[in-house]
Amino acid sequence: MTATEAQRGDLTPTDLVYLRELIRERSAIVIDESKGYLLESRLAPVARRNGHNSLTELVARLRLDHTGPLHDLVVDAMTTNETSFFRDIHPWTVLEQTWLPELIQKRSAQRTLTFWNAACSSGQEPYSLAMLLRDRFPQIVDTWNVRIIATDLSAEMLGRSAAGRYTQLEVNRGLPAPLLVKHFKRDGQYWQINDNLRGMVEFRALNLVGQWPFIPQVDVLFMRNVLIYFDLPTKQEILNKLRGVLRPDGYLMLGTAETTLNVDERFERVAVDRATAYRPR
């Protein structure tokens, strides 16, 4: 039997329930019973790295405290961090050609634009936005108060985002070659994003199911590919809360598999070409 098999076999049904509850309580991420394999494959490395010979041992250690760094590592390991530059290209095109010019016109007196990228994963999404703004709206970036706040639950992802270092495989996904050459420098086998873009993004830890203490009024809110992990009451609670930070004429961008329809009818769908956004009614 391999070490992995030994670890996989030893989780009792009570351990599985404990872990699912812990993760749900801390992050709202729902891991249904059919996804037990995910717990095992993602938590085996956490157990190993923290000196535990099995997942049972890891769970026994977790049960000793209600909270702590090990609990955070377990929750962090259960987040799915799939992302890419300019993911699902259409919303980016419409943002550049329609929604941003409209917002810029509306905000010309205040000269302020605020973006919140909730669930930024390893940073490709907020840096895509920073590139779009810097390249297409340079005078706005240089002369207005433009803020990009990027948040995530995962400390590991926030560390990766702030570092702004990407592998060849990561930059091959969605980043046009001219933008790679213009905005990144090669650093060994990595590509390092230039400081002028890195400096445009403020990265902070924020759990969407916790307090949102430092979020100002937002013009464009990216909350893409994260609501899918939550159950309906959690989605409703988050959409309700974000009405308090999104400006009445601001845009909410969700992932392509996500919608406010049948979740919160107080948003209207705005579709342009192949892109969709949502606005408070």
Ligand SMILES: C[S@@+](CC[C@H](N)C(=O)[O-])C[C@H]1O[C@@H](n2cnc3c(N)ncnc32)[C@H](O)[C@@H]1O
């Ligand atoms: C699939 S990624 C989406 C990344 C990016 N928004 C995109 O669409 O490419 C989901 C992200 O949601 C984060 N996440 C999961 N639960 C969260 C929570 N309760 N609060 C904040 N972020 C959370 C994960 O850490 C992960 O980085």
